[in-house]
Amino acid sequence: MNRIARAFWLSRPGLGEIRTADLPEPGDGEVLVRTVYSGISRGTETLVFRGGVPENQYAAMRAPFQQGEFPAPVKYGYLNVGVVEEGVEELVGRMVFCLYPHQTRYVVPAAAVTVVPDTVPAERAVLAGTVETAVNALWDAAPLIGDRISVVGGGMVGCSVAALLARFPGVRVQLVDADPGRAKIAQALGVDFALPADALGERDLVVHASATEQGLSRALELLAAEGTVVELSWYGDRTVSLPLGEAFHSRRLTIRSSQVGTVSPARASRSYADRLALALDLLADPALDALITGESAFDELPEIMPKLASGDIPALCHRVRYTERA
Numbered sequence: 001m002n003r004i005a006r007a008f009w010l011s012r013p014g015l016g017e018i019r020t021a022d023l024p025e026p027g028d029g030e031v032l033v034r035t036v037y038s039g040i041s042r043g044t045e046t047l048v049f050r051g052g053v054p055e056n057q058y059a060a061m062r063a064p065f066q067q068g069e070f071p072a073p074v075k076y077g078y079l080n081v082g083v084v085e086e087g088v089e090e091l092v093g094r095m096v097f098c099l100y101p102h103q104t105r106y107v108v109p110a111a112a113v114t115v116v117p118d119t120v121p122a123e124r125a126v127l128a129g130t131v132e133t134a135v136n137a138l139w140d141a142a143p144l145i146g147d148r149i150s151v152v153g154g155g156m157v158g159c160s161v162a163a164l165l166a167r168f169p170g171v172r173v174q175l176v177d178a179d180p181g182r183a184k185i186a187q188a189l190g191v192d193f194a195l196p197a198d199a200l201g202e203r204d205l206v207v208h209a210s211a212t213e214q215g216l217s218r219a220l221e222l223l224a225a226e227g228t229v230v231e232l233s234w235y236g237d238r239t240v241s242l243p244l245g246e247a248f249h250s251r252r253l254t255i256r257s258s259q260v261g262t263v264s265p266a267r268a269s270r271s272y273a274d275r276l277a278l279a280l281d282l283l284a285d286p287a288l289d290a291l292i293t294g295e296s297a298f299d300e301l302p303e304i305m306p307k308l309a310s311g312d313i314p315a316l317c318h319r320v321r322y323t324e325r326a
Contacts, residue, residue, distance in 0.1 A: 002105070002324070003022060003023045004020055004021070004022060004023070005020065005021050005022075005023050005103055005104050005105040005106060006018050006019070006020050006021075006103065006104045006298070006324075007019055007020075007021060007075055007101060007102065007103035007104070008075070008077070008101065008102040008103070008298070008301045008302070008305075009068070009073055009074065009075045010048065010049060010068075010071075010072045010073060010074050010075075010076060011072060011073050012051075012071075012072045012073070013049070013050055013051025013071050013072055014049065014050060014051070014306065014309070015302075015306075016049070016301060016302045016305050016306075017302055018298075018299065018301070018302065019075075021103075023105055023106070023107055024107055025107075026086050026087040026107050029088065029109055029110055029111075030087050030088070030107055030108065030109055030110060031084045031086065031087030031088055031091055031092075031096075031107070031108060031109075031110050031113060032084070032085050032086040032087055032105060032106070032107050033080075033082040033083065033084055033085070033096060033098060033100075033105065033106055033107075033108065033113065034082050034083050034085050034104070034105050034322075034324070035080055035081070035082040035100075035102075035103060035104055035105065035106070035298075035322045036081055036082050036083060036095070036122050036321075036322055037080075037081045037082075037122055037123060037125075037126050037319055037320065037321055037322065038077060038079055038080045038081070038100075038101075038102045038126060038298075038319075038320045038322070039079030039080075039126030039127065039129075039130075039292075039317045039318070039319055039320070040077070040079070040102075040305075040308060040315070040317065040318040040319075040320065041078070041079060041129070041130060041156055041317065042155065042156060042308055042315045042316065042317070042318065043155055043156065043157070043211060043234065044061075044234065045076065045077065045305075045308075046305075046308055046309040047234070048061070048070070048074070048076050049305050049306075049308075049309045050309050051070075051071040051072065053070045053071065055070075058070045063076055063077065063078045063099065063101065064078065064099040064100075064112070065078075065098075065099065065100045065101060065106070065108065065112075066101065067101075075101045075102075075103070076101055077100065077101035077102045078099040078100070078101070078129050079099075079126045079127070079128070079129045079130070079317075080097070080098045080099070080100040080101070080102070080103075080106075080126075081095065081096070081097050081098075081116065081122050081125045081126050081128075082095070082096060082098070082105075082322075083095055083096075084096055084113070085105075087107075087110065088110040091110060091113070091115070094115050094116075095115070095116040095122050095125070096113035096114060096115055096116060097113065097114045097116055097125050097126075097128045097129075097276070097280060098112055098113045098114070099112070099129060100112075102298065102301060102320060104298065104322055104324050105324075111273075114128070114273065114276050114277055114280060116128075116280060117280055117281060117283075117284065119281075119284040120280055120281075120283045120284055123289075123292070123319065124283050124286075124288060124289055124292070125280065125283060126292070126317065126319055127160070127283060127288055127291055127292070127317060128276060128279050128280050128283060129276075129279075130156050130157055130160050130291075130317065131160050131163075131164070131279040131280075131282055131283060131288070132275050132276050132278075132279035133157055133160065133232070134157060134160035134161040134163075134164050134279075135164070135275055135278055135279050135282070136258065136259075136264050136275060137157075137161055137207060137230060137232055137258045138161065138164055138165070139264035139266050139267045140230055140256065140258040140264045140266065141205055141207060141228070141230045141256075141258070142266060143165065143168055143171060143204075143205055144204075145168070145169050145170045145171070146170040146171065147168075147170075147171050147172075147204040147205055148171075148172050148200070148202065148203045148204050148205075148224070149165055149171055149172065149173050149174070149203060149204065149205045149206070149207070150173075150174045150175075150176050150199060150200065150203045150205075150206045150207070150219070150222050151165070151173065151174070151175050151176065151191075151206075151207045151209065152176045152177075152196075152199075152206060152207070152208045152209065152210050152215050152216075152218060152219045152222070153176070153177060153208060153209035153210030153211065153212075153215055153232075153233070154175050154176070154177030154179065154182035154185065154186070154193075155209060155210070155211075155316060156291060156316040156317050157209045157232055158175065158177075158207070158209035158210070158232070159175070159182075159185055159186075159189060159290070159291050159316060160288075160291065161207050161209065161232070162175045162186065162189055162191045163189045163190075163191075163285070163287060163288055163291075164282065165191070165207075166189055166190040166191050172192075173191040173192065174191065174192040174193065174194055174199060174200055175189070175191050175192065175193050175194075176193075176194050176195070176196055176199045176218070176222075177193075177195070177196075177210070178195065178196055178210075179314075180195065181314075184290075185290045185291070185316070188287055188289075188290035189287055189288075189290060190287060196214075196215075196218050199218070199222055200222070201221070201222050201223075201224075202222075202223075202224040203222045203223055203224055203227060204223075204224055204227055204228075205227060205228055205229075205230065206219040206220075206222050206223055206227065206228070206229045206230070207229075207230045207232060208229050208230065208231050208232060208233060209232040209233055210233060211233040211234065211235060212233075213240045213241060213242075215233070216229070216231065216233070216240060216242060217242060217243055220242070220243065220248065220253060220255070223251070223253050225251045225252060225253075226251070226252045226253070226254075227251075227253060227254070228253075228254040228255075228256055229253070229254065229255045229256070230256050230257075230258050231255055231256065231257050231258065232258050242255075291316045291317050292316070292317050292318075292319050293314070293315045293316045293317065293318065294313060294315050294318045294319070295318070295319040295320070295321060296318070296319075296320060296321070297320070297321055297323070298320050298321065298322050298323075301320065304318070
């Protein structure tokens with residue numbers, strides 16, 4: 001067994017590199033995982049890549065198996081799918097998901113991995129962490145049968161929310177994004193699409209995920225009286241201004257945050273593991289393949305990450321493939 005792992009590190013803001021590390025033998029209750037695929041969540045990971053995490057949010061933004069500290073050097077990431085090669089006997093040979101950075105092999109407690117159902121291909125399972133965010137957002141939003149709902153922001157999280165809402169009975173969902181290219185993704189997910197200027201109003205609920213000031217303002221404009229915006233965007237080190245004059249008070253509008261790192265109080269009896277297992281079950285739907293918009297090899301990450309951060313490579317989830325075996 002090869003005991004040398006290779007991992008992608010941010011050496012300084014805007015510059016990444018591949019580093020090697022010695023792997024320990026898995027101890028009691030641990031597993032050694034060989035990565036098959038990982039995913040790059042373009043919004044959060046490119047924020048980290050450009051060094052945009054505010055100092056007062058270093059602890060909140062810390063990934064479960066992060067090494068190093070913000071802004072750099074840091075090993076960051078949380079969408080990893082691999083095969084258990086050693087360790088807890090009942091897991092050996094199983095495909096698992098783990099909130100681990102981009103690394104060829106790693107050793108973690110067995111409790112940190114979730115078995116990927118046989119109905120979900122490994123290529124799609126990298127979406128589990130983002131679909132789990134969408135599950136929590138909808139637990140917070142609590143949509144009702146027949147609601148008129150818009151999702152403003154057709155990125156990875158917004159599209160995941162729209163995909164899950166498309167399954168709700170009687171709900172009318174519209175995905176709103178400034179990029180007309182998102183129309184094809186909306187179609188694949190089974191929801192309507194509109195540019196911001198053409199979006200339908202009088203919405204009971206708007207889920208905002210564009211991470212822009214303009215998107216949040218438009219989300220408020222789309223609400224019906226006493227409607228709610230559920231805010232999923234992470235703005236990092238940016239300040240956002242909002243039109244809280246005008247009709248905000250007279251129409252009794254609400255802005256509610258949804259926190260990705262904790263389970264919604266509406267589902268306090270459910271653990272994080274429950275939430276992730278549900279997300280993996282939901283990934284049996286092949287429509288979610290539309291959220292994976294590109295793929296590259298692990299060794300290409302130092303060249304790919306700057307292009308993802310700059311937008312030269314447009315992406316929702318960018319998948320990374322690993323070829324190491326021995």
